[in-house]
Amino acid sequence: MRSILANVAPPSRSRPVHTYSIVARDPSTGEMGVAVQSHWFSVGTVVTWGEAGVGVVATQAFSNPSFGPKGLQLMRDGDGAEKALRSLLKQDQGRDLRQVALLDGKGGVAAHTGKRCIPCAGHLVAADSSVQANMMLNEQVWPEMAKRFHLWKGSLAERLLAALEAGEEAGGDIRGKQSAALLVVRGQSTGRPWEDRTVDLRVDDSREPLEELKRLLKVHRAYQHMNMGDEAMERDDMPLAMKHYSTAEKLFPRNLEMRFWHAVTLANNGRLEEALPLFQKVFAHDPDWRELSVRLARIGMLKVDEVGLKRITRG
Numbered sequence: 270m271r272s273i274l275a276n277v278a279p280p281s282r283s284r285p286v287h288t289y290s291i292v293a294r295d296p297s298t299g300e301m302g303v304a305v306q307s308h309w310f311s312v313g314t315v316v317t318w319g320e321a322g323v324g325v326v327a328t329q330a331f332s333n334p335s336f337g338p339k340g341l342q343l344m345r346d347g348d349g350a351e352k353a354l355r356s357l358l359k360q361d362q363g364r365d366l367r368q369v370a371l372l373d374g375k376g377g378v379a380a381h382t383g384k385r386c387i388p389c390a391g392h393l394v395a396a397d398s399s400v401q402a403n404m405m406l407n408e409q410v411w412p413e414m415a416k417r418f419h420l421w422k423g424s425l426a427e428r429l430l431a432a433l434e435a436g437e438e439a440g441g442d443i444r445g446k447q448s449a450a451l452l453v454v455r456g457q458s459t460g461r462p463w464e465d466r467t468v469d470l471r472v473d474d475s476r477e478p479l480e481e482l483k484r485l486l487k488v489h490r491a492y493q494h495m496n497m498g499d500e501a502m503e504r505d506d507m508p509l510a511m512k513h514y515s516t517a518e519k520l521f522p523r524n525l526e527m528r529f530w531h532a533v534t535l536a537n538n539g540r541l542e543e544a545l546p547l548f549q550k551v552f553a554h555d556p557d558w559r560e561l562s563v564r565l566a567r568i569g570m571l572k573v574d575e576v577g578l579k580r581i582t583r584g
Contacts, residue, residue: 299456313450
């Protein structure tokens, strides 16, 4: 493989990532996403690229990772997905070994499967989406991905995961599975990059990467509810805060961190009696959280008096 690659592109630009992926957009929210699974370590560091208000890219097969940042730059400068893809391929001597898909912020989609990609390989472009795969067990993988994506209900992230599961059920990568990634960005940039990636999850090495990715998405949703609960607390909207906290704990019931900060927030808002049972459940599992309570009170992050602190930490 290295001798082939040497004839088409500098080695630093190429890395074999035989895999299957999807790029897609939710027209109702404007969100754009890319998801991938492969029998390759840390596939998300190579294949998945995205920027709010600009687009998403999946670059795979004998991957040219530069297609990610270059494709985003072209779309940022005003090129649609089709024009950006033509520009990328025109400059790449290894285009026959590449597989790449781009989706722009207006829903334009373009994909390429090089004629020397390892069979079974192909792609399928539809409205607001493209599925692509190479080195698959059979030719049903990418059509089944597309079918599942367009039939599935839920958020864009959930639909992207459903598409990957359909690909695996249809046969998946002929070599098996190792890693997966999921990236979702806003349809419009807020100017705050740390907020514009609404989902950014990777499983770098696992026997069941999709199951682990599903678990991580669930944890991610739980923490989102915790954050929304905190925001509701700041607005003194206790019913809404409690709703978000309860949802978070149902999604991730064994997480001591969520239960602890829920208790802290209640105590800080004068609801110590409701907080005490939560504190005690946390301390029963790990007494070190009791010491953390003392330290928080010392710096004013747990707003209780000495009597209140003793009630929290007793036992």
